[in-house]
Amino acid sequence: MHGARPTIGDVARAAGVTKGTVSLAYSGKRPVAEETRRRVFAAAESLRWTASSSAQALATSRTSTIGLVIARRPEIIATDTFFPRFIAGCEAVLAEAGMGLMLNVVTDEDAETAAYERYAAGRVDGVILLDVKQGDRRPDLVRELGLTAVMLTAEAPHEDDPVDTPVVYTEDAAAVGELVDLLVGAGHTSIAHVSGPLRYVHAAARRDAFVDAMTHHGLRPDRIVEGDFTAASGRDATAALVDRADRPSAIVYANDVMAIAGLSYARSSGLRVPEDLSVTGFDDSELSAHLSPGLTSVSTGADVRGAVAARTLLAALGGDARRPVLVDGTVVVRRGSIAPPSRH
Amino acid sequence: MHGARPTIGDVARAAGVTKGTVSLAYSGKRPVAEETRRRVFAAAESLRWTASSSAQALATSRTSTIGLVIARRPEIIATDTFFPRFIAGCEAVLAEAGMGLMLNVVTDEDAETAAYERYAAGRVDGVILLDVKQGDRRPDLVRELGLTAVMLTAEAPHEDDPVDTPVVYTEDAAAVGELVDLLVGAGHTSIAHVSGPLRYVHAAARRDAFVDAMTHHGLRPDRIVEGDFTAASGRDATAALVDRADRPSAIVYANDVMAIAGLSYARSSGLRVPEDLSVTGFDDSELSAHLSPGLTSVSTGADVRGAVAARTLLAALGGDARRPVLVDGTVVVRRGSIAPPSRH
DNA sequence: CTGAAAGCGCTTACAG
DNA sequence: CTGAAAGCGCTTACAG
Known part of the structure; x- marks a missing residue:
């Protein structure tokens, strides 16, 4: 069973046609008589042949x-x-x-x-x-x-x-705007953002959207901490934001993991979530949906x-x-x- | 720049040798004179040649x-x-x-x-x-x-x-045993297990290890709920275990996500973790290390x-x-x- | 140490 | 609609 895999030549011989015909029968790139098509397929099936992808790749310069x-x-x-x-x-x-x-x-x-x-x-x-x-x-x-x-x-x-x-x-900007709207609508005025690494355009885009949305509401978007999407950075950024007198009342995180770690940190330092600190995530991980309370996030498909x-x-x-x-x-x-x- | 990628033939010509020599110079499968080796490499470099992997795959029947x-x-x-x-x-x-x-x-x-x-x-x-x-x-x-x-x-x-x-x-069994030892050592006697899908041998192995460890301590390993590794199943399994008078005082989860979701559920239903319910995870995700308190888990590399x-x-x-x-x-x-x- | 050539298993003009 | 053959870009005996 091992070793000698059948080649297109074996199939051609078994079906009584040439290799070209076998190829054409499979690719459909040119018409093949129904009768010979059937013979070819039957032969291929009984030999359990499938085309070698390396040979195809070489012949077509397409790797699939x-x-x-x-x-x-x-x-x-x-x-x-x-x-x-x-x-x-x-x-x-x-x-x-x-x-x-x-x-x-x-x-x-x-x-x-x-x-x-x-x-x-x-x-x-x-x-x-x-x-x-x-x-x-x-x-x-x-x-x-x-x-x-x-x-x-x-x-x-x-x-x-x-x-x-x-x-x-x-269009992440719209979603970030909506998050800020939600927060502002609930009465928040002191909102912070924990971003992703700003060298990424998606992280920068979310940060910019945060700034725009805040500005739009006449709020100062001056509390932005750059994270790196890890739980560790979410916790550290939260600590930096929350362990001080003028802590924000809400934090918009650039992903769910940072939000979950941040939320956990906030709670352990005595804050109630969401009563004392509202939080939002981004990217909607499965875990976020099954936490209690669940994490408001944005699903980006x-x-x-x-x-x-x-x-x-x-x-x-x-x-x-x-x-x-x-x-x-x-x-x-x-x-x-x-x-x-x-x-x- | 597009289109015509150089072939081994181009390199051979440029270096004044045959294709075989170029091939050998690169593979090292047979000695090549230092001098011609240098010529070949120089030619290849200036033409920016690298061997076509499909051609190599076809010739060697190795795809790498x-x-x-x-x-x-x-x-x-x-x-x-x-x-x-x-x-x-x-x-x-x-x-x-x-x-x-x-x-x-x-x-x-x-x-x-x-x-x-x-x-x-x-x-x-x-x-x-x-x-x-x-x-x-x-x-x-x-x-x-x-x-x-x-x-x-x-x-x-x-x-x-x-x-x-x-x-x-x-050897997951040893780790599960250790977890149970830790729990029993802390005074727990009513310990439950939320397993992974038991059709997987790794999930079954962890479950078996749990049963063995409990039995070893003279405890009844009769509270096992099968989860599927998702947060949803972790939460549901926890609810089934905890929403009753004879709830366990500790739960050993087969992965971290189920543990985190379960922990969150337990807290939201009024239990303190770890005071009222101790939990352990498995596989040591980054998030678990940065929760507060952190989740005891097992790192399996x-x-x-x-x-x-x-x-x-x-x-x-x-x-x-x-x-x-x-x-x-x-x-x-x-x-x-x-x-x-x-x-x- | 190197050259000349066959072969890997396909596809695709080219004829008929 | 089908056959015969060249070609894709490598590797590897085979000679020398």
């Missing part, structure tokens, strides 16, 4: 796989529920299209570049760019390497951005974004370059972590 | 990539911090060996089988089998397909298991397991079939979620 490199520290990847959900979403559309997903987790920039270079050596047809940074050089890099790419961002591309790589985006990104990339590979596509699943999920501020 | 299929519902993948940490660990050793990782996320068994079949069509050289189930058919399947495999389990293989696929295992699994698979691919290898990083991490039981 796309690449994804994640450049974050393992703790963060483990902590952030975005990645697995995003990947699951990709997979759903890739599997359907018979494509594979090659994944690379890297920790420094050299390794990142190396990963893309390996990709370009005929390992993948295209890539999805996540965690876009200010002045990100990856769009240029992948273009130079001849890889088609799509990138995921958290705001609509600016008119003047000369983005020649397709963009899939969410990580899986949907994965699916759309994959679909957009497939289209781009097919030569169909699209205008930026908006993923419209961003919605605020209200749970019990907001209350009117207590006097203190 | 390994496959991993994860067969869980997306919510669970997103919730469980094991997978990303495991993958990061794999990556570290794969990258070093110039290998790639192909990932598939599937939701039903047909898709799972299909994924392995695609793998076998020359997409990967070997696979890592996770989440082994009782009577798991994947070892047979992959063997039939001619894929080398290694599988990850949570207990030493039995003598009589005719395992011809290499095994990498942890997901990343180390990933690294060891990858290394073992590479060895197996090299023809080096090993005896089962124990990953010895399982250690109980004591934090503040255990206290002596309060009278009630």
Whole structure:
């Protein structure tokens, strides 16, 4: 059973046709007589043949796989529920299209570049760019390497951005605005923000949205602490914000994990949540929905974004370059972590 | 810059040698004169050549990539911090060996089988089998397909298991025993267990270990609720256990997420943690370390397991079939979620 | 130590 | 609609 896998030649011989005909019967790129088609399929099935993907890749210079490199520290990847959900979403559309997903987790920039270079050596047809940074050089890099790419961002591309790589985006700003509205509506005036690493455009976009929303309400958006999406940073940022006389009455966190850690810290230092401190998260992890009280958060459809990104990339590979596509699943999920501020 | 990637022929021509020599210079499989070696490298560098992996794959019938299929519902993948940490660990050793990782996320068994079949069509050289189930058919399947495999389990293989696929295992039983010891030592006698899905051998192993440890202490291990690793199931199981007169004074959860959700539920229903209810988790997520109080859990070195699994698979691919290898990083991490039981 | 050539398993013009 | 053959870009015996 091992060893000698059947080749297209074996199938051709068994079916009494040439290799070309077998190929055509499977690809459908040219008509094949119904009768011989049947013979070919029967032969292939009885030999349990499936085309060798390396041979196909060499002949077509298409690998039928796309690449994804994640450049974050393992703790963060483990902590952030975005990645697995995003990947699951990709997979759903890739599997359907018979494509594979090659994944690379890297920790420094050299390794990142190396990963893309390996990709370009005929390992993948295209890539999805996540965690876009200010002045990100990856769009240029992948273009130079001849890889088609799509990138995921958290705001609509600016008119003047000369983005020649397709963009899939969410509008996080609106959701952050809604969160602030909710808080202000409940009576809060002293609201802080714990952001993600501001070198990421999505983290900066959420921070900017926070500033805008506060300003819009005539409030001072001057309490912003930069976190890094880990629980540790959420706790530390919360401590910095809350262990002082003029503590805020509400905190808007840039992700759920930081919010949960912060909430836990606040409680342990004697504050009631939400009575003394209201909190909101971002990205709506499963845990947040099953805490008591639940964490008000914003669901950004990580899986949907994965699916759309994959679909957009497939289209781009097919030569169909699209205008930026908006993923419209961003919605605020209200749970019990907001209350009117207590006097203190 | 696009289009015509240089081939080994271009390099050979530029260096004034044959393609065979270029190949040999890079692979080192046969000696090449220092002088011509230099010429070859110089030519390759100036042409920015790297070997096409599909051509290499076809010529050697080695793809230099390994496959991993994860067969869980997306919510669970997103919730469980094991997978990303495991993958990061794999990556570290794969990258070093110039290998790639192909990932598939599937939701039903047909898709799972299909994924392995695609793998076998020359997409990967070997696979890592996770989440082994009782009577798991994947070892047979992959063997039939001619894929080398290694599988990850949570207990030493039995003598009589005719395992011809290499095994990498942890000894979760000892850690569970330690947890129970800790609880019993603190004075608990009424201890419950919220398990993972018992069709998984790792979940069953933890459950069995719980039963054994309780029995060892002369306690009745009769309160076991089966969860599914999600926060939702952790909360529901906790409710079932705690909303009654004879509630346990401590709960041993099979993972951290269930423990955190359970803890939160218990608190919201008026119990103090740990004073009224002690809890322990499993797998030591980053969040658990930064909660207040922290969650006592067991670190099982997901990343180390990933690294060891990858290394073992590479060895197996090299023809080096090993005896089962124990990953010895399982250690109980004591934090503040255990206290002596309060009278009630 | 190096060259010339066959072969890996497909796809795709080119004829008919 | 189908056959015969070249080609994709490597590696690896086989000679020398």
